[in-house]
Amino acid sequence: MPGQLLSRASCWAEAHFRFVITLVVFSRLVMIPARAFILINTQSPSDTRYFLDLARLSEQGLYPYIHFWVEYPPIYPWLSVLAYRLSAGLAAGAAAEALFYVLLGAAHVVFELGTLAMIYRLAVLLAGAASARRSVLMFAILFVPAYLWTGWFDYLPELLFLAGLYWLLAGRERRSALAAGFGLMAKLFPVVLVPLALITIRGMRRKLTYLVTTAAAVALFAVPLALINRSLLTASLLNTFSRPSWETIWALIDKYYGFGVVAPLAQHMSPESAFVPNHSSKLPWLLITGVFALALGIFYWRFWDSQRRRQGAGERYRIAAAAGFSLQLLLIYSRGYSPQYLIWIAPLLVILMPNRRGAAYLALLSLVNLIELPVFFSFFPDRPAILAVCILVRSVLFVMIAWNYLVTALDLDPARMRPSRTRAPATTGGN
Numbered sequence: 001m002p003g004q005l006l007s008r009a010s011c012w013a014e015a016h017f018r019f020v021i022t023l024v025v026f027s028r029l030v031m032i033p034a035r036a037f038i039l040i041n042t043q044s045p046s047d048t049r050y051f052l053d054l055a056r057l058s059e060q061g062l063y064p065y066i067h068f069w070v071e072y073p074p075i076y077p078w079l080s081v082l083a084y085r086l087s088a089g090l091a092a093g094a095a096a097e098a099l100f101y102v103l104l105g106a107a108h109v110v111f112e113l114g115t116l117a118m119i120y121r122l123a124v125l126l127a128g129a130a131s132a133r134r135s136v137l138m139f140a141i142l143f144v145p146a147y148l149w150t151g152w153f154d155y156l157p158e159l160l161f162l163a164g165l166y167w168l169l170a171g172r173e174r175r176s177a178l179a180a181g182f183g184l185m186a187k188l189f190p191v192v193l194v195p196l197a198l199i200t201i202r203g204m205r206r207k208l209t210y211l212v213t214t215a216a217a218v219a220l221f222a223v224p225l226a227l228i229n230r231s232l233l234t235a236s237l238l239n240t241f242s243r244p245s246w247e248t249i250w251a252l253i254d255k256y257y258g259f260g261v262v263a264p265l266a267q268h269m270s271p272e273s274a275f276v277p278n279h280s281s282k283l284p285w286l287l288i289t290g291v292f293a294l295a296l297g298i299f300y301w302r303f304w305d306s307q308r309r310r311q312g313a314g315e316r317y318r319i320a321a322a323a324g325f326s327l328q329l330l331l332i333y334s335r336g337y338s339p340q341y342l343i344w345i346a347p348l349l350v351i352l353m354p355n356r357r358g359a360a361y362l363a364l365l366s367l368v369n370l371i372e373l374p375v376f377f378s379f380f381p382d383r384p385a386i387l388a389v390c391i392l393v394r395s396v397l398f399v400m401i402a403w404n405y406l407v408t409a410l411d412l413d414p415a416r417m418r419p420s421r422t423r424a425p426a427t428t429g430g431n
Contacts, residue, residue: 013137014130021116024140028109036101040094047152051077052100053265055084065225068268069235071243074221075186076153080104104153111155115347116140118162123351125169126317134354144366145343152340157187162347164193165323169316173201177210181217188240189344192326199304200319235271244277246336247372247387249395250288254281257384259377260336285335292333299325299406306410314411317352321408324348328402332395339369349401352408361401368394 013020039049054064054077064070064077087099119139123132139145164179176197183190197210225233239262245251246260256279263273303322307315327345331337342365349358372390380386406412 010134010137013141014133017133017137020137021140024116025113028112032102032105032109035105036098039101040098048101048104050265051080051104052084052097055080055100057265058085059088062269065232065236066228067232068265069232069239069271069274070268071236071239071262071274073185073187074225074236075182076156079107083107108153108155111153111159112145114159115155115162115343118159118166119347119351122162122166122169122320122347123354125166126320126351127354131354135350138350138354138359138362139346142346142362142366144339144369145346152338152343154187154340154343157183157190158343158347160186161190161193161344164190165320168193168197168200169319173197173206173210174213177213178217181214181220184214184218185221189327189330192323192330195300196319196322196326199300200307200315231271235274239274242275242277243336244279244281245283246338247391248335248337249391250281250283250335252388252391253283254279256281257381257387259373260338288333292329296326296329299329299409302410318409318411320348321352321405324352325402325405325409328398328405332398332402337391337394339373342366342369345401353404357404361397365394365397368397 035048039046054070057063057068058081062068063081065074070077083103084100087096087103090096091099116136116139120132120136123135160179160183164176164183167173167176167179176193180190180193180197183193194211194214198207201207201210222233243260243262245254245256246258251257258278261278263276267273299322303318306318324345327348331341331345346362346365349362352358353361368390372387376383376386376390
């Protein structure tokens with residue numbers, strides 16, 4: 001009976017696709033002032049509040065990467081400063097704070113809707129319009145991504161990642177390279193596009209063009225900041241790779257049951273504070289990194305060999321699956337995990353598995369996310385067993401999803417996950 005109800009609901013949603021999407025857009029717009037009201041009238045923890053404190057330093061003439069290091073790549077911290085300067089110029093006091101929250105909330109909605117648009121375009125490219133509608137509906141009606149955009153900015157790098165993947169599959173390589181470079185300056189995970197592009201693009205000159213264009217997009221942000229204050233840029237970058245574990249299998253081994261933290265913002269003026277861990281770890285990270293790098297290298301070699309031998313229909317689908325596998329392996333390896341990271345993998349999950357299997361994976365991951373935050377951290381932080389179960393279940397799901405992608409990317413069992421409609425090879429076109 002529940003299966004029949006779910007099937008009927010799915011059919012109704014697909015038949016009323018535009019109406020459902022309109023409701024989704026309306027709900028996101030309503031959440032903008034609602035979120036601002038909550039942030040002003042409560043002291044609930046939020047990255048948005050952190051970025052407000054960061055942006056307020058501009059009143060003292062202090063700016064990210066110039067006067068203090070930041071644990072995030074530069075695009076969003078500077079976007080926060082821009083939003084704050086604009087809000088402070090139009091209002092004062094509580095009204096300026098509310099306007100800041102509204103501006104960032106509006107930006108998050110734009111990024112999320114852009115992500116929905118890219119999910120649709122990618123799914124159309126891979127499997128046709130009917131499959132694309134299912135993918136968008138699966139993603140749009142999820143509570144967890146809708147909840148997460150209110151406090152975190154991961155839709156921005158996800159939008160750039162999906163745009164880069166779409167342009168790579170469509171043969172618009174320079175655009176893809178720019179998206180990959182800008183994505184790196186928002187979060188590090190879009191870097192997985194670069195090796196995939198170098199493997200799938202044909203011709204050394206085109207490969208070199210992709211690499212140079214990506215580097216130029218990164219340099220557009222990194223070079224001026226390095227010239228102004230290289231030590232703070234280095235501290236910001238290395239902080240990402242020197243943090244101890246949190247909310248992962250590695251954290252369980254380290255017996256750490258908290259979330260990811262860095263030095264307080266007041267200490268960010270000193271580059272040395274970027275390297276102070278909040279807990280100790282005896283894990284052999286050099287060895288762990290070497291093992292995962294070897295695994296990824298073997299996968300890329302096998303994928304390149306598979307692409308060379310099996311050019312033709314389904315090539316785009318295998319490239320997208322390879323991107324999904326790379327992301328999953330990155331998250332399995334990662335020292336830390338935060339609930340908003342679900343935004344990184346949910347789009348490819350609904351694109352490549354717009355079926356019951358994908359819905360089951362996404363539903364379980366969403367449930368684990370909600371138990372982790374807010375249930376565990378807000379109400380039961382003294383019961384680490386809850387977090388341990390969440391981490392173990394999530395890790396198993398990540399491995400299962402990665403295996404599905406691996407099978408498809410390497411064409412080990414074409415019947416396991418096949419697009420409903422294949423297209424011509426993507427890498428034969430130019431820019």
